[in-house]
Structure formats: C-alpha cells, structure tokens
Amino acid sequence: MSNTYANKQVLLASRPVGMPTEQNFEFKDIPVEPVQSGQVVVRTHYLSVDPYMRGRMSDAKSYITPFALNEVIAGGIVGEVVESKDDSLSVGDKVIGMLGWQLYNTVDAKLVRKIDDSIAPISAYLSVLGLTGLTAYFGLLDIGQPQEGEAVVVSGAAGSVGMLVGQIAKIKGARVVGIAGSDEKCNYLTKELGFDAALNYKTTKDLRTSLEQACPQGVDVYFDNVGGSISDAVMSLLNDHARIPLCGAISSYNSTDGDVGPxxxxxxxxxxxxxxxxxxxxxxxxxxxxxxxxxxxxxxxKLKYEETIVDGFENVIDAFLQLFQGTNLGKMLVRVHKA
Incomplete structure (x- = not known):
C-alpha cells in the first residue's frame, strides 16, 4: 500500500558558503518505503524551518551532527499516521517527530510521539508546545531566572522563541523590553503581547541610548537570540549579577568574515x-x-503565539531562506498537507 503514495524529499546538495541559495538543495522523487513491523508511515502536514539548521549545513564541529551531503534534511514535523504496523499508533493519529523533509516518512513508531489536536492545533506542537516553547521556558527560567521587578531584554523578540520569552518574563513580574526589526513587529510586541517597550533596531539611530531610556535601572536578564551589534549595545547596560541565556547568534550564521566585536x-x-x-x-x-x-x-x-505559514512543499527552501531576512512573525512553518 505504501507505494501508492507519490513521495518527494529535499537533499542537501552542497554546503553553503555565506547565505544559502536554492542551488545548495535538491528535490528528489523517491518511493515510500514499505512499512515493517513496529513502523508507521507519516504523512507530513507541517514542516518546521529553523535558524539552527544553517549550522548543520556546515561541516564544522558543533553540538549536533552536520547534515550529510546528498542525504535528506531532517527537522521538526507534525503529521498523520496513514499506515501502521505498531500497536501503539493507529491510522489517523497525529504525531510529531524529527523526520526527513519528505512528503511521507516510514519510521519506527518510537521515533514519533502522539499529540492531542483537541488541546491546540497540530501546528502549535512545532512552536509554543514544541521546541521553541521549551527553548524559551528552560532558557529563561533556568538560566535567566527573572525576578519580579527586574528588567529583561529580549533580542529577536518577534521570533517564535523571543515572543514566548517575553511573555513568560511578564508572567514572572519582570519589565520586558523587546528588540525587533520592524515597527509592525514592535507594535505587536507592546500592544498584543504586553511588552513594556520594543525597539526597532533597523531604524533606531543609537540603540544603546534607546535601550538606556527603556531600561533606566539597567538590564538584569538578557535573552540573546542574535548576537552581533545588538548584543554589544545590551552588554554595556548590564547590572551586577546579570544573567545572559545565550540561545542563538543568527546575525553571524551566514558570515564569511568572522564575527568581530567588543x-x-x-x-x-x-x-x-x-x-x-x-x-x-x-x-x-x-x-x-x-x-x-x-x-x-x-x-x-497567558501565552499567545504567532505563525508565519508558507504553503506548499515546493516552497520549503524559500521559507528557510526567509528566516535570515526577518520576514516572519513568530514561528515559520511550511504547510505541506491541508487536513
């Protein structure tokens, strides 16, 4: 039965130098692997594209194994079981897992987890109820440890992690200042999510001075998603015993000149x-x-989340590249199959 499905995957064709391009990737038509005992076939509904994937496209040593050339790229996927030879999962079950960028994945049932679409839409399990939500939760609360009345600054604040960090900090009673890349995003942070202030780093002439005005008592927690000159400005305002959860450095992910700063x-x-x-x-x-x-x-x-959804498996590369242009509000997802 598996072979009745038309399947397609995305391979890493070459390692990017600087900003990735479409030429670094290849779409390939493949069969659906026959399902064996203990396995399921998962039809992809939503596919996650994330900045950390850029690091896996290089062959430099890191905390996670690089993607192999000419092999399928893998990431967070939510989908539906369409065939099952495992007692723990039935046809129609919604599941999440780290799976290949494919229309269909045949995998061991233990590699996916059943999710409850009555609690939230299945796409939420790739954001607020998934990796980004957990990243915000543990990074802020375990490392940042915000206290009531403290000042928390979040860079990349309109991204899927940043907007949740700010909201959790507000739940803990902190004053929250977000840094984002457009007036629209800044207005969203303050008017919809309850941030106390938000700064557009692209139009603010003197970010350090603006931050000083937004945080007159200094900065107690800085949740860093971007690195670069934005972080340089925040570092100058740290209070004694400040905590800095270092989550990402997207400003330098595509740099070929090295990252030089104070x-x-x-x-x-x-x-x-x-x-x-x-x-x-x-x-x-x-x-x-x-x-x-x-x-x-x-x-x-107490938590809101946003998704920027790109429709069509054929547009997965474009969606990934948009991450580095800052076009997304919240989680960037590709909708592969409409339920």
Whole structure:
C-alpha cells in the first residue's frame, strides 16, 4: 500500500558558503518505503524551518551532527499516521517527530510521539508546545531566572522563541523590553503581547541610548537570540549579577568574515554577570515539566503565539531562506498537507 503514495524529499546538495541559495538543495522523487513491523508511515502536514539548521549545513564541529551531503534534511514535523504496523499508533493519529523533509516518512513508531489536536492545533506542537516553547521556558527560567521587578531584554523578540520569552518574563513580574526589526513587529510586541517597550533596531539611530531610556535601572536578564551589534549595545547596560541565556547568534550564521566585536570579559567580571550557552537537549529529561506548564499557561490565556505559514512543499527552501531576512512573525512553518 505504501507505494501508492507519490513521495518527494529535499537533499542537501552542497554546503553553503555565506547565505544559502536554492542551488545548495535538491528535490528528489523517491518511493515510500514499505512499512515493517513496529513502523508507521507519516504523512507530513507541517514542516518546521529553523535558524539552527544553517549550522548543520556546515561541516564544522558543533553540538549536533552536520547534515550529510546528498542525504535528506531532517527537522521538526507534525503529521498523520496513514499506515501502521505498531500497536501503539493507529491510522489517523497525529504525531510529531524529527523526520526527513519528505512528503511521507516510514519510521519506527518510537521515533514519533502522539499529540492531542483537541488541546491546540497540530501546528502549535512545532512552536509554543514544541521546541521553541521549551527553548524559551528552560532558557529563561533556568538560566535567566527573572525576578519580579527586574528588567529583561529580549533580542529577536518577534521570533517564535523571543515572543514566548517575553511573555513568560511578564508572567514572572519582570519589565520586558523587546528588540525587533520592524515597527509592525514592535507594535505587536507592546500592544498584543504586553511588552513594556520594543525597539526597532533597523531604524533606531543609537540603540544603546534607546535601550538606556527603556531600561533606566539597567538590564538584569538578557535573552540573546542574535548576537552581533545588538548584543554589544545590551552588554554595556548590564547590572551586577546579570544573567545572559545565550540561545542563538543568527546575525553571524551566514558570515564569511568572522564575527568581530567588543571584548566583553571585563564587563562580565565587573558586573559578576553570568553568560551561558544552552541547547534544548540539555533539558531532555525535563521535557514533560516544560510542556505541562506551557500548556497550562496557553489554556489560561497567558501565552499567545504567532505563525508565519508558507504553503506548499515546493516552497520549503524559500521559507528557510526567509528566516535570515526577518520576514516572519513568530514561528515559520511550511504547510505541506491541508487536513
């Protein structure tokens, strides 16, 4: 039965130098692998594109294995079981997993997790109830540890992680300042999500001065999603014992010249600040805790989330490249199959 489906996948054809282009990828028609005992066939409904994937397209040593050339790219996918030879999953079940960028994936049932589409739309399991929600939750609360009345600054604040970080910080009673790349995004952060202030780094002439005005008592927690000159400006305003969860550095992901900026060591020493990089796998054993709390806040109306959806599997590369142009509000997703 599996072979009755038309299948297609995306391969990494070459390693990007600088900004990736469509020429670095290849679409390939493939058969659907026959389902074996203990396996399921999953039809892709939504496919996640994420900035961290750019690092996996290089062959440099990192915390995760690089994508192999001429092999399928993998990422977060939610879909529907269309064939099953495993007692734990039935046809029609909605599931999530780290699967290949394909229309259909034949995988061991243990590699996917059943999700409940009565709690939230299935796409939410790729954002607020998925990797981005958990990244915001653990990065802010475990490393940032915001206290009531403290000032929290979030870069990349209109992205899927950043907007959740700001909302969680507000739940904890902090003053929250977001940094984003358009007036539209800044207005969304303040008017819809309750951020106390938001700055457009593209039009603000002196970001440091504007941040100083937005945080007159200094910065206690800086959730860093971008690195670069934006982070340089924030670092100059750190209070004593500030905490800096280092989540991403998208400003330099496509750089070919190296990333040069102010030396921050003396500032960190003087303020006794802590900067800590992290990846979500650090918290694998606590995933249930995070998902339960995020689900509670979502059901209570304390968290909002946004999605930028690109329709069509053929547009997955364009959606990925848009991440580096800052066009998305919230989570960038590709809708492959409309249920």
């Amino acid at each position: 030396r921050i060591q003396s500032k960190l020493i003087k303020t006794r600040s802590r900067i800590q990089g992290f990846v979500l796998s650090d918290y694998a054993a606590r995933q249930g805790e995070g998902l339960q709390q995020l689900g509670t806040w979502l059901s209570e109306g």
